[in-house]
Amino acid sequence: MARSSEKKPEGIMETVKTVVYALAIAAVFRSLFFQPFWIPSGSMKDTLLVGDFLFVNKMAYGYSKYSCPFGLCPIPDRLFGSEPERGDVVVFRHPVSGQDYIKRLIGLPGDKVQVKNGVLFLNGKPQKQEPTAPFIETYEAQGSVGGFPACSNGAVGIGGACEKERAIETLEGGVSHAILNIRDGLGADNTPVFNVPEGHFFFMGDNRDNSIDSRFAQAGGGVGMVPFANLLGRADRVIFSSAGGRMLYFWTWRGDRFFKKID
Template identity: 70%
Template structure:
């Protein structure tokens, strides 16, 4: 009996320490994040689940896992690069957002007729086949997709123009366009301040990002210290209102690398 009890206790200890280590690992190095909106389609879909690499840019007072951190600024981290998909704390309202880094400190960023211009030069745009999805509620909040071919009834096919955008340095990613002539399609030229970044959603007409000032609910420039981490890979994806609805799982997106 003593041997049996000793074996059970050893098992309990092993499980305890395994859970403790896993919890510490998650707290220090990774943060789970569910995609709640369509602002990053078609790179990220509503219902995608991912882990944010918190060590990619180091720790700040926002990303530190402890209640009180003994440092200001950032430690251990590297600098973001153009094209990184990042999770960050909104500079004014504290909400966690996910967008793509477009402009680095010192860059001049402008949208002209829906085309991104960096430092006075238009980026390369290559047309691709339209992005298609079925009209219907998406995710726990039941968002309805916006469509280039609107009005579109429930259950019908919703389309958006799609293209590949190539940033300086060669990073490529997919972008979507719903309609021409929107406010975000033509902007003044922004000069990114030192220590800040200019971010945008890949679903350009359905994203509140650095093109819009914080005074009207936009993101504005994102301080380096507000970056929580980099999103590298989708771990799991569900198109339904609940994760347990296994018939809505998107198995083709499991462990997909984020480009």
């Protein structure tokens, strides 16, 4: 019995070491390679749905101080930097609040961006929009927050079909993706011309009437222009998706979204 009690502290220390090593490996993996991200809101519908779970590719654009948790990486500018491309779906650190956002990259440094009557203009040229079948979802509480979607087909009761107008937008450079519209004149369907400064980027959500993005100034709670250093990585693929309030509610899993490519 005496021998057993003498070995007990050693066993505890081994357990502590194992936990410390595991946390260290996880921190390195998260900082250098992939960061997990849950979709909490509907600002990127229908590309991304509330409850989608994905890994952010942190190698895509290189590394900045924000690549580490709490912005602790000792990197003054950007290491192994690679320029993002127009149309990328990007996770970035909000310049003021410090929260992580996910939006689509619309404007590159030097671009002029404007929205007129819901149509996106880049450098004075309208970006092509082709109407397609509406996006339809069930009107119900979504995700852990329990918010309800906005609908273009008026008041919809619980369990009803909530519709949004949908179009395929093709950006300068050839990237095509779906965008949603709830009603004309909502959100920022008409904006001034935004000049994207060097070293910054302009982002918008695909759910255009339900997205706080670069169309709104940081001083007013929006995103504004986002510095290159704040880009955390590119979202390439949905790994898992749950339509319910908890991941463990297996009956709410969306089987068609497992490993779905993000366009």
